[in-house]
Amino acid sequence: MVKSQLDNYARHNSTDEELVKLFLESQDNRYFEKLYERYSFKVYQKCLSLIKDASKAEDLTHDVFLKLIFKMDTFKEDAKFSTWLFSITYNHCMDLLRSNKKRVVTVYEETADLVDDYDILAVFEADEVNMQSLKHALDQLTLDDKALLFMKYMDDLSIRDIAKTFKLTESAVKMRLMRSREKLKRKYYEALLFQ
Known part of the structure; x- marks a missing residue:
């Protein structure tokens, strides 16, 4: 296989933890994009469940992934990526809600x-x-x-x-x-x- 085929194979068949390692080693955004594809909707749902505002949840999702880029080097290899990501998500949302010190109006009623x-x-x-x-x-x-x-x-x-x-x-x-x-x-x- 040529290098581009190997990279493509690695992106699509690697575990989350392997993608983190590949991203840190290469700084190739395609590995991060794959993690984003896998988890952006789940992060959005978690933000929405706490914030109850669809547009704010979208913004927070982007904030979480931006924060993730800068925190990626703190990921511990023996940890599970999804647990770590959801922990960052909850903490980010909770920090926002605590800083507002008010109840957020429920916009999403499904x-x-x-x-x-x-x-x-x-x-x-x-x-x-x-x-x-x-x-x-x-x-x-x-x-x-x-x-x-x-x-x-x-x-x-x-x-x-x-x-x-x-x-x-x-x-x-x-x-x-x-x-x-x-x-x-x-x-x-x-x-x-x-x-």
């Missing part, structure tokens, strides 16, 4: 996406969950509570990965997750009562 994209329903033992009440309950939670639940139930991150993101101990994450689940359940059942 409750159908909750069923398809979120596994947050795993918090409930019931077979049926009222999606409108669930959405209302989620809107009542703090940003930290939402982020914890999303990371655990939407992204299926391990307690260890969540602890690294929040810079907490694993036992602190377990305790906060338990409290966040209880708050969500309480808010959910309150919303059901007042329907």
Whole structure:
């Protein structure tokens, strides 16, 4: 194979971690572009789930990938790229929301996406969950509570990965997750009562 064919093969058949290594070694943007292709929509969805504004989520997605270019050399080879990227995404969104110190107006109202994209329903033992009440309950939670639940139930991150993101101990994450689940359940059942 000639070099261009090898490069093309490497871009399309490499793991995320291999693409990071190839990008760092060569500084060839095609490797970064492949990572962008794989993850831009997922990052956008994560931003949207926290920000609730489609145009801001787009801007934040671009910000995250710009930040990623400059942080790429801090990636640890034994880590999983997607976990690292989602950690950067959550931290970036949470920093923005904390700096605004106000609730963001919900512009995106697709409750159908909750069923398809979120596994947050795993918090409930019931077979049926009222999606409108669930959405209302989620809107009542703090940003930290939402982020914890999303990371655990939407992204299926391990307690260890969540602890690294929040810079907490694993036992602190377990305790906060338990409290966040209880708050969500309480808010959910309150919303059901007042329907």
